[in-house]
Amino acid sequence: MTLYLPIAEMSVSVIVYLALGVSIGFLSGLFGVGGAFLLTPLLTFLGIPSAVAVATSASHVVASSVSGAVTHYRRGNVDIKMGLVMLGGSLAGTYLGVSAVKILRVAGYFELTVSLMYVIFLGVVGTIILVEGINASRQVHAGGGTATRKSGQHGWLEGLPFKMRFPRSKLYMSAVPPVIIGMFIGCMSAIMGIGGGFVLIPAMIYLLRMPTGLVVGTSLFQIVFAAAVATVLHAVENKTVDIVLALILIIGGVIGAQFGSTVGTKLRGEHLRVLLGAVVLLVAARMAFELVLPPDDVFSLATVAGAS
């Protein structure tokens, strides 16, 4: 069964894209990430114009994150106050990111920047998550785990102003770090066309020292709103959101996300982290190979000047 996409202007197999949606949705439910960091490159690989791939992925992130977020909310795993504080920073960051994209496009370095950011961020974050996850599972197996969080571990973060109480996370800390983290993620998301969960989650664990159980749900909560804003921005600014493609991916995605979050609750947190780290590293490696290996064709076409 094939369907003609009104914005991408091509005819695609519904089954292939439905399956893609299910797989991405499964990963997003499992790890609490939007999954766009996988979806965007895969869509481009299947022949969807990259501008359409980036914009449409954002709407997929909304769908897969909202079902995950609701599931986690029902289990009481969302710190709404923390989510809102980060969202504030994220919206400002998105604006900065969009401006950066314009500047980079004019200068002609947009594609390169995106590829390098993918390799660097995914590489670094993937390694950290993987190593940390392996260490954590070793400690658990050794039986000598120091899982309890010591209060007053923030160090220099203690000295920052605007202290707030986050009762759900049992934290009393400055609002500056979450706002800055949100801003950074928002900026990065706008440039790379991703949700940013794979950076947000480690940042929440290692920088904000939030309880691990709340991290996934809170990150999804924040990502839902950030991705919704990004979708509307892409639709208005670039007119590259393909609603038909989005719908196919979303139907697959929401089903996959349900299975993913069910499986996720059965797996140990450390194992989840090892898996997520491995997936992120794989994508980074593929991107890196693309930059290093001689391309099949040194020439490429872009329909509109400056388009990625």
Place this chain on the structure above:
Amino acid sequence: MRRLIRAAVILVVALGGRTLAEPAKEGVEADASTRQVAITSSFTGTEILVFGAVQNSVQPSPEAGTYDVIVVVEGMPAPVVVRKKSRVGGLWINTRSMRFASVPSYYAIASTRAVDEIADKAVLDAHAIGFHHVRMVPAAHSRTEATDPDELKSFKEALIRLKENERVYIKSDFGVSFIGRSLFRATIALPPNVPVGPLTAHVYLFKKGQMLGEYDSRVMLQREGVERYIHETAMSRPFLYGLVTVLLAAGSGLAAAFAFRKPA
């Protein structure tokens, strides 16, 4: 008497003139089988038939090959950027680029034999017949200006090759066939990724390298039904369109979350 003689002379001259001159001038008339191609949600590419006739044909049989016919179906011209990667510090990076101000978005050519055998370069260039004769003008200010003629050529070659890979540039050297002394036909493929917009069909008639006639026809390629509605909304009311997409996404997500709710 003198009048009569003069009249007779005029008559003879006129008659003689006609018998001595070439037979009636040949021309070409043509049309496309479909004037309107609708792009609906089930569009998976299609074919159009371009057919026509040679007026005053002197061709003894369809196989004689007295005439050559070239059919060109062209899409709207659009700007295009060709980029070239090269190795910088171990990484493959787009270093050179060339911007073409106007290049046909779609170009299908069918002919009775290879176009370069039908006519010489000057004629093909003048009428923009064939991939290598189409006007591809580099934009006035390319970012990385490739002014070297060899480099310009390599960029043009790459553009044609990439467009052929995308199947929007199609060449069929024996795609036009005569089915009578004067009647000919050619099928032109419109791939699923054909750029939406009006198409122009040009039919050229050649004999011994000389162009005898040209006939143009238009084919409308437009979205119909739901496709059209969605596209128009996306273009004219983008905020609403984006909002609907988000609501649809959030709605599906929530619906799934409730549908899969476990009795806890």
